[in-house]
Amino acid sequence: NAGVMQNPRHLVRRRGQEARLRCSPMKGHSHVYWYRQLPEEGLKFMVYLQKENIIDESGMPKERFSAEFPKEGPSILRIQQVVRGDSAAYFCASSPPTGNYGYTFGSGTRLTVV
Amino acid sequence: LAKTTQPISMDSYEGQEVNITCSHNNIATNDYITWYQQFPSQGPRFIIQGYKTKVTNEVASLFIPADRKSSTLSLPRVSLSDTAVYYCLVVPEDSSYKLIFGSGTRLLVRP
Numbered sequence: 001n002a003g004v005m006q007n008p009r010h011l012v013r014r015r016g017q018e019a020r021l022r023c024s025p026m027k028g029h030s031h032v033y034w035y036r037q038l039p040e041e042g043l044k045f046m047v048y049l050q051k052e053n054i055i056d057e058s059g060m061p062k063e064r065f066s067a068e069f070p071k072e073g074p075s076i077l078r079i080q081q082v083v084r085g086d087s088a089a090y091f092c093a094s095s096p097p098t099g100n101y102g103y104t105f106g107s108g109t110r111l112t113v114v
Numbered sequence: 115l116a117k118t119t120q121p122i123s124m125d126s127y128e129g130q131e132v133n134i135t136c137s138h139n140n141i142a143t144n145d146y147i148t149w150y151q152q153f154p155s156q157g158p159r160f161i162i163q164g165y166k167t168k169v170t171n172e173v174a175s176l177f178i179p180a181d182r183k184s185s186t187l188s189l190p191r192v193s194l195s196d197t198a199v200y201y202c203l204v205v206p207e208d209s210s211y212k213l214i215f216g217s218g219t220r221l222l223v224r225p
Binding site for chain 2 (some may be wrong): 004033035037040041042043044045048056058059091095102103104107108110
């Protein structure tokens with residue numbers, strides 16, 4: 001079991017470009033969660049998705065950020081027109097449909113906006 | 115949402131037992147307590163979870179007193195590889211996915 005796979009591990013974007021972060025959940029997990037970690041801070045919840053549905057996006061910035069989890073393929077976190085303040089580590093976690101005995105996190109994507 | 119308070123940092127030596135205490139004075143009836151470990155450049159890893167009394171697994175023990183206003187993560191015989199940040203989280207049962215990570219406790223294990 002490969003665990004939660006995120007790619008790329010590191011992403012550098014110039015201000016104004018788009019960033020696309022991918023997350024493949026663990027096998028058998030149909031729920032995906034995105035978190036953001038700013039330097040020297042704890043992780044902050046962004047969005048919770050199930051296949052083809054956004055369940056809770058209360059932690060997502062209102063503009064420029066979007067997330068999807070299509071029927072086929074990985075979940076995508078998309079950041080349009082990136083700014084310096086978007087520089088952070090973005091983590092994805094997954095869980096099975098039932099139970100809440102801990103969430104499995106990926107190794108994250110470190111986004112640097114220059 | 116219940117706020118947690120834990121030491122910013124702790125030092126220990128290989129082979130010692132480490133106890134990290136977390137206070138959560140306004141924990142709600144349906145909240146449970148979860149601990150995660152995070153190494154540099156990696157995502158958090160679930161360690162242990164409990165509601166009351168004592169929980170033990172192959173990695174750690176979690177002690178929760180009757181009033182549930184605090185909890186203690188106990189790591190037996192730490193090794194250098196246990197150097198990491200440890201997060202105490204209070205998780206509402208009805209929105210368990212909205213994990214709230216504070217600043218955590220940076221544990222340094224010395225030879």
